[in-house]
Amino acid sequence: MKIVIVGAGNVATHLAKALNKIDDVKVAQIWSNSYQNALQLANDIDALAIENLADIDQDADLCLIAIKDDAIAATIKKITGFKGLVAHTSGAIPLNVFDGEFIQYGVFYPLQTFSKQKEVSFNDIPICLEANTTDGLNLLKDLADKLSKRVLVIDSEKRKILHLAAVFACNFTNHLYALADEVLKANDLNFDILRPLITETANKVQNALPLAVQTGPAIRNDLATMQKHETLLENQPALLTIYKTLSESIKKTRK
Amino acid sequence: MKIVIVGAGNVATHLAKALNKIDDVKVAQIWSNSYQNALQLANDIDALAIENLADIDQDADLCLIAIKDDAIAATIKKITGFKGLVAHTSGAIPLNVFDGEFIQYGVFYPLQTFSKQKEVSFNDIPICLEANTTDGLNLLKDLADKLSKRVLVIDSEKRKILHLAAVFACNFTNHLYALADEVLKANDLNFDILRPLITETANKVQNALPLAVQTGPAIRNDLATMQKHETLLENQPALLTIYKTLSESIKKTRK
Numbered sequence: 001m002k003i004v005i006v007g008a009g010n011v012a013t014h015l016a017k018a019l020n021k022i023d024d025v026k027v028a029q030i031w032s033n034s035y036q037n038a039l040q041l042a043n044d045i046d047a048l049a050i051e052n053l054a055d056i057d058q059d060a061d062l063c064l065i066a067i068k069d070d071a072i073a074a075t076i077k078k079i080t081g082f083k084g085l086v087a088h089t090s091g092a093i094p095l096n097v098f099d100g101e102f103i104q105y106g107v108f109y110p111l112q113t114f115s116k117q118k119e120v121s122f123n124d125i126p127i128c129l130e131a132n133t134t135d136g137l138n139l140l141k142d143l144a145d146k147l148s149k150r151v152l153v154i155d156s157e158k159r160k161i162l163h164l165a166a167v168f169a170c171n172f173t174n175h176l177y178a179l180a181d182e183v184l185k186a187n188d189l190n191f192d193i194l195r196p197l198i199t200e201t202a203n204k205v206q207n208a209l210p211l212a213v214q215t216g217p218a219i220r221n222d223l224a225t226m227q228k229h230e231t232l233l234e235n236q237p238a239l240l241t242i243y244k245t246l247s248e249s250i251k252k253t254r255k
Numbered sequence: 256m257k258i259v260i261v262g263a264g265n266v267a268t269h270l271a272k273a274l275n276k277i278d279d280v281k282v283a284q285i286w287s288n289s290y291q292n293a294l295q296l297a298n299d300i301d302a303l304a305i306e307n308l309a310d311i312d313q314d315a316d317l318c319l320i321a322i323k324d325d326a327i328a329a330t331i332k333k334i335t336g337f338k339g340l341v342a343h344t345s346g347a348i349p350l351n352v353f354d355g356e357f358i359q360y361g362v363f364y365p366l367q368t369f370s371k372q373k374e375v376s377f378n379d380i381p382i383c384l385e386a387n388t389t390d391g392l393n394l395l396k397d398l399a400d401k402l403s404k405r406v407l408v409i410d411s412e413k414r415k416i417l418h419l420a421a422v423f424a425c426n427f428t429n430h431l432y433a434l435a436d437e438v439l440k441a442n443d444l445n446f447d448i449l450r451p452l453i454t455e456t457a458n459k460v461q462n463a464l465p466l467a468v469q470t471g472p473a474i475r476n477d478l479a480t481m482q483k484h485e486t487l488l489e490n491q492p493a494l495l496t497i498y499k500t501l502s503e504s505i506k507k508t509r510k
């Protein structure tokens with residue numbers, strides 16, 4: 001199977017490397033709006049970097065579009081008529097973004113957060129698939145099964161929900177880590193001291209539901225502690241608002 | 256060394272078990288406002304459950320108070336005059352809560368989230384110490400060094416800050432997991448699908464600062480995706496408020 005990857009960011013990089021390792025799969029071309037990035041990734045996996053989307057190999061079986069959501073629609077227009085299967089990797093973009101542009105198309109959405117510097121094993125990553133034809137779905141399924149033991153067929157509506165939930169569980173969570181760091185930094189304390197706590201907080205919900213393991217002053221309705229915390233945040237109004245909003249939200253989950 | 260533990264909740268349980276395993280340390284008594292809980296914990300570690308705080312062993316070297324923050328001040332009054340070292344395990348209560356009640360007192364604050372059902376290794380847990388005398392501090396330090404490789408001496412002001420940062424990094428984070436679960440449940444999707452993402456989100460900041468690894472629509476200023484998410488949350492106004500508040504906060508960190 002010959003694959004073209006459109007994109008050279010976090011998702012594209014990890015997918016290109018993982019896919020290229022599968023027997024009988026070859027990632028042949030990489031395109032990126034930064035040719036430098038395309039060159040670098042292509043170099044890593046012995047593929048060809050292309051500068052122009054018109055140069056896409058028309059014999060490729062799959063063109064995987066792993067770029068920013070808001071660039072997908074415009075990029076599709078530039079490869080209209082591609083004869084293989086075209087799929088994007090986005091949680092938020094519906095399948096019908098491809099309507100009228102291609103014969104076979106689909107979605108290949110790995111529900112994970114990727115950083116370029118950090119290796120990641122696809123084995124545990126849920127991969128959510130969708131396609132407009134059975135053949136297309138089967139092709140994506142064969143590929144996904146070789147990467148991960150958790151492959152799901154999920155339609156655009158449900159995928160949008162999953163993506164939204166992921167924003168809460170991942171993007172917002174990481175931002176809370178950043179706010180914690182901001183609190184520490186303002187008082188000459190190092191983020192390192194929180195790392196074991198962060199690990200354990202994530203570990204706790206691997207075998208339990210988060211509602212069942214909530215701790216802290218808000219769930220105890222410990223008004224005195226919350227009042228002290230609010231006083232500490234007096235000069236950081238943005239943090240104070242978030243503190244109050246989330247504490248109120250936790251209190252509502254008290255039995 | 257003979258230790259009395261006041262409390263039989265999450266922190267008390269884990270500390271009692273871990274301390275009792277140290278050579279030359281014996282947790283001799285457990286008190287709890289629930290005698291049943293005291294009995295159960297005492298039974299687990301071959302200690303004596305006491306119903307009345309007046310029955311505390313006056314020969315004990317250390318009385319460790321691991322109860323809800325808002326019960327500490329009143330509980331202290333009931334053991335006034337205890338001759339050994341008295342310490343609490345709270346992040347939010349200052350050392351001076353003990354003033355005038357005891358000769359030697361301190362704080363032994365393990366910066367971690369504990370659940371009764373889940374085993375935890377103290378080895379990596381930062382233990383923050385404070386005491387009113389050098390002897391008291393040394394006693395706590397000896398003990399803490401045997402539990403953990405990360406022992407810190409931190410005053411009440413800094414400990415309060417640490418505790419506040421921990422609320423963001425742990426309690427609020429867990430609540431975001433719960434909100435993600437709420438989003439999924441409302442659409443018949445299972446929390447299980449988010450667990451690998453939650454693990455990786457915590458793993459990513461073990462070797463990086465959270466600001467450097469922020470992902471998601473808000474940091475990309477992807478207005479179309481955020482608009483779609485807000486539409487999805489139209490009928491969940493509490494979630495919508497949190498979505499908007501945290502997205503705005505993330506946007507402010509864009510370079």
